[in-house]
Amino acid sequence: MPNDKRPVIYDENLNFFRNLILQARLVWLLMRDPRVPLWLKAMPIASLVYLFSPIDFLPDTIPVLTQLDDIAVLLIGFRLFIDLCPADVVEEYMQSLTGHGPNWQVQQQAKAKEPRADSDTVETTVIDGSYTEPPTEEK
Helix, strand or coil: CCCCCCCCCCCCCCCHHHHHHHHHHHHHHHHHCCCCCHHHHHHHHHHHHHHHCCCCCCCCCCHHHHHHHHHHHHHHHHHHHHHHCCHHHHHHHHHHHHCCCCCCCCCCCCCEEEECCCCCEEEECCCCCCCCCCCCCCC
16 A cells, blocks of 8 residues: 555564554553544454453364464454554554654754865764773672
């Protein structure tokens, strides 16, 4: 969907479990937001109810497969909830969770110029930062 204006909720720089935690935190924030419709907030709750209910899509004959369908229902419910929430609200919370805006980028600052004794100018680049020495290991 090239024309999709929805915010990206999966960061390629993070691993699967960090993205899972990010989505869970996003669901929590969206559940508490009054701008999200009440009927929509029933979706993650229904996913959690299914997780703890004794009724399963797959019977408990195959041990690992039954846990996987529980997790799949939970993840699909959370993802569907996020997709159906208002895009501006999701983007606002994603910006607060990830710490940057939707089109963040590093911008180069203007270079300071200091006049020399002669008429030439020298370009100076200032780098702000802090330095701490690592702790020394005692033998």
